[in-house]
Amino acid sequence: MSLLWRDRIQIFLAPDRVDLVRSYRGIKPKQTGRHVAVCEQTPGMPAWEAALAQLKQMLADETGAGISVIISNHFVRYAVIPPQSKIETPAELYAYAAFQMREVYGERATAWSLGVGSWDPVTGAVCAAIEHSLVERLQELAAQRAMRLKGIEPYLTGAFDHWHKRFDKCRAWFALIETGRLCLASLEGGAWRRISNQRIWHHVEDELLATLEREALLFSARGEAEEPVYLFAPEHPEFTLPHDCGWRVVPLQDDGRPAPPHYPQYLSAPMSKTA
Secondary structure, three states, rough: OHHHOOOOOEEEEEEEEEEEEEEOOOOOOOEEEEEEOOOOOOOOOOOOOOHHHHHHHHOOOOOOEEEEEOOOOHHEEEEOOOOOOOOOOOHHHHHHHHHHHHHHHHHHHHHHHEEEEOOOOOEEEEEEEEEHHHHHHHHHHHHOOOEEEEEEHHHHHHHHHHHHHHOOOOEEEEEEEOOEEEEEEEOOOOOEEEEEEEEEOHHHHHHHHHHHHHHHHOOOOOOOEEEEEEOOOOOOOOOOOOOOOOOEEEEEEOOOOOOOOOOOOOOOOOOEEEE
């Protein structure tokens, strides 16, 4: 079968849910189905184990398609890689990124698969890490179903690539919120400056405000009386911030640039197994 004619399966993998979209890749590609399954964690097992088992079940009757996976920020660790003018080869860049990840996360980083975004010796790049074992299990699952694994991408960088043209070119705050997880990135002049990826323990609006204020102090002084925060929070459709908080929410998703179809959507019946 020509790769141009493979059906396409796009997946979002999170601790509590798996979103799957199938598209027919004919002369006129079209979406043929969207499925959502809710997962329950198994104590003592990796946080991704239940989602992977659910995905395997969802793919039980699938074969031969091209498959791409977006990985929830729950399963990803990020670091901004500082610029380094002496790096000349991909191998040197990988070694440099691995060193920086160990500096941030310690020796546990040796058990992770690393990916580095577009590298610039002047501005640096962002590095994302996913457990080797999760990557290997996804590769095995694709091979078992005779599928072509086209890519495994972190949620933050995937969403950034989709919407980055909307961001302020001088300075931007990008907040990505999912169930139980807040990821906040700051950028300046198109370059990554800081990334905070943390659990949500309390009220999500309060957590975002506290994180914005903390990161603003670490990043630099506030530049405007009311700074924009570019927000994607599909599982929190009613999300707002107080009018007098000093921050202005700019929703990224709109009719002109909707979210990719396999990105998570709000579940009106969260206890149901399919949606």
